[in-house]
Amino acid sequence: MRPGRGSRPRTRQRPAHDDAITGLVVAVDRGRYRCLVRQSRRRQVAVTAMRARELGRKGVVVGDTVGLVGDVSGEPDALARVVRVEPRTSVLRRTADDTDDVERVIVANAEQLVIVTALADPEPRTGMIDRCLVAARDAGMDALLCLTKADLADPAGLLEIYGPLGVPHVVTRRGEDPAALRGLLEDRMSVLVGHSGVGKSTLVNELVPRADRAVGHVNAVTGRGRHTSSSALALELPDGGWIIDTPGVRSFGLAHIPPEELIFGFPDLAEGSTACPPQCSHLDERCALDAWVADGHSSPQRLESFRKLLTNRDETADQ
Numbered sequence: 001m002r003p004g005r006g007s008r009p010r011t012r013q014r015p016a017h018d019d020a021i022t023g024l025v026v027a028v029d030r031g032r033y034r035c036l037v038r039q040s041r042r043r044q045v046a047v048t049a050m051r052a053r054e055l056g057r058k059g060v061v062v063g064d065t066v067g068l069v070g071d072v073s074g075e076p077d078a079l080a081r082v083v084r085v086e087p088r089t090s091v092l093r094r095t096a097d098d099t100d101d102v103e104r105v106i107v108a109n110a111e112q113l114v115i116v117t118a119l120a121d122p123e124p125r126t127g128m129i130d131r132c133l134v135a136a137r138d139a140g141m142d143a144l145l146c147l148t149k150a151d152l153a154d155p156a157g158l159l160e161i162y163g164p165l166g167v168p169h170v171v172t173r174r175g176e177d178p179a180a181l182r183g184l185l186e187d188r189m190s191v192l193v194g195h196s197g198v199g200k201s202t203l204v205n206e207l208v209p210r211a212d213r214a215v216g217h218v219n220a221v222t223g224r225g226r227h228t229s230s231s232a233l234a235l236e237l238p239d240g241g242w243i244i245d246t247p248g249v250r251s252f253g254l255a256h257i258p259p260e261e262l263i264f265g266f267p268d269l270a271e272g273s274t275a276c277p278p279q280c281s282h283l284d285e286r287c288a289l290d291a292w293v294a295d296g297h298s299s300p301q302r303l304e305s306f307r308k309l310l311t312n313r314d315e316t317a318d319q
């Protein structure tokens, strides 16, 4: 230790904020955080807050549990300050979009990733499902495949692919209450992800009757939705638990995940890769996965999808 160092009293001691109250971040809008603060078992108030300077560059996202000080009354013009972000139990990330290849945290502390895929209008894309499965695994979250618009097309084809992987699934259709989905969401914090127009907001409105999420129209020409929802929003479910609706995404960039980790999002292939040579690229003839598939452990389509992801890991165009 250098003499004179360490024993000096700290001149700029940070306030400890022992009096901070706990809130859950349910929405983020242009630097303002909407936090729910529970005042009693039955009563909670929505508090608007900004970041305290002492947070530094630490991000605050929907799902975060934060410490709040200042005006926490929840009155219309009241503004509190976020002074602390509690340690996160999970972090869902994606690499943003074509104009911005920065890794983004989408939500914190969610336990379940609900991969919402329409069976038609827009057409399902297995590349997107596979990416979401990799992202869920990376985030330490459970995955649930939610196949919507079963009134328009049969789920059998997709279930044939994902059923054997042990990915739990639910099927929903217009005019039918999503009871099975409701059961799987109870008492957990889940986040919905999917392409624009797959029906996320429609589901949220059915699950949370007062949610009033705007529902868009799928463009007849492009088969895409209109990105009706513009930011993530957490809503409390009537039977307990939380659902976080996220804006429709064009793809789910995985540039932040090292290539050697991708295989773990493909449980049907991961075991076969143990026979691969060290540092196998999985792209040349020494790869053991072709033999694994030829032996019937998985399908050529799955291997193709894995290899496509390996070569286009950070791809951000439509998948």
Ligand SMILES: Nc1nc2c(ncn2[C@@H]2O[C@H](COP(=O)(O)OP(=O)(O)OP(=O)(O)O)[C@@H](O)[C@H]2O)c(=O)[nH]1
Pocket: 148, 149, 150, 151, 152, 172, 173, 174, 175, 194, 195, 196, 197, 198, 199, 200, 201, 202, 203, 214, 215, 216, 217, 218, 225, 226, 227, 228, 229, 246, 247, 248, 249
């Ligand atoms: N046929 C049919 N149409 C549905 C179903 N669910 C939703 N839709 C329609 O699909 C369109 C898009 O639905 P949204 O709920 O806005 O989709 P979204 O995923 O929230 O879209 P973004 O907000 O853009 O992310 C709307 O016209 C819905 O009425 C369904 O089960 N069957």
